[in-house]
Amino acid sequence: MIDRDRPIWQLTIGELLDILQSERPVQKLEKTPEKRIVYGLKGIAEIFGCSTSTAQRIKNSGKIKKAITQVGRKIIVDADLALRLFREK
Template sequence: MKLGIFSIEELMQTPLCMMTGEQFAFLASNLSLISDQANKNKVEAEKPKHLVYGIKGIADTFGCSIPTANRIKRSGIIDGAITQVGRKIVIDADLALELAAKAKKQGKEVCA
């Protein structure tokens, strides 16, 4: 976040003994912005991901059969929630459900 001539991120990385008086005064005057940003980052980091694995994980998440889970994966609707390396598939279940709901609102068919 850049305010004025200083970047808060840069100043946060600068040792206190290396700051000028102007930089320190700027940092002190924007303390509320810094604490708000730190709280936001902390809340985002605390939310644990609900991960499921494989086609069976997709089937369990959507409450469907294995063939339907394969169709959902192949449709590309939940690609943002899938990480695949070789044959290993890891799915962020919450994100997959969000993406499927968004696609359904847009009129796309999630599973046939």
């Protein structure tokens, strides 16, 4: 057992490796899937494979409202969430 009050600079390499391996198991970091984001009515039209006028109707219907962030004239859409919301309604 290694004294916990011992300064780290006094440890040998072997002691340091033992501490690092025994204290905590190595946790693998999982990659979080990146959000697919599209912009504007053209982006909405691209997601659904429709015209921009139909994309405007989809946006105005409120079916994908939670997926849309609009600041002024700029429309930002989380594509995966929009598809999921559209399928549900």
